[in-house]
Structures are given as C-alpha cells and as structure tokens.
Amino acid sequence: xxxMNSPVHHHLHHGEVVRSCVVAIGxxxxxxxxxxxxxxxxxxxxxxxxxxxxTCLHRI
Numbered sequence: 001x002x003x004m005n006s007p008v009h010h011h012l013h014h015g016e017v018v019r020s021c022v023v024a025i026g027x028x029x030x031x032x033x034x035x036x037x038x039x040x041x042x043x044x045x046x047x048x049x050x051x052x053x054x055t056c057l058h059r060i
Contacts, residue, residue, distance in 0.1 A: 012047065012052065018045070018047045018048070018052075018057065022045070022046040023043050023044065023045060023046070023054070024043075024044040024045075024046060024051055025042055025043060025044075026042045026043075026044055027042060028042070034053045034055075036053040036055045036056050037053075037055045037056055038055075039055040041053060041054055041055050045057055
C-alpha cells in the first residue's frame with residue numbers, strides 16, 4: 001500500500017483518462033492514510049503504474 005511518503009515513480013498526465021474499478025483501502029491507527037488536494041482519506045485507486053489517492057482523481 002502506498003503512503004504519502006512513498007516515492008513517486010509514475011505521473012499521470014493532465015487529462016489522462018483512467019479506468020479503474022479497483023480500490024485499495026489504507027487503514028492507519030492514527031487517522032486518515034493521506035491528505036491530498038485539501039481532503040483526507042483512505043481510499044486509493046489502482047492506476048497504470050501504481051496507486052493514486054482518490055481525492056486526486058475526478059470522475060467524468
């Protein structure tokens with residue numbers, strides 16, 4: 001499971017369409033697994049090349 005401190009090894013390009021039905025759940029004892037784009041959460045989307053916090057993706 002990726003964390004916010006994990007190294008970045010793949011970037012999604014602006015406007016890249018990601019089709020992912022797979023969700024990884026990151027649970028921690030101290031609270032949300034990440035804080036990204038002004039939101040906290042624990043759901044990650046599996047994308048080509050790795051995982052992305054769900055708050056970084058927009059549904060179209």
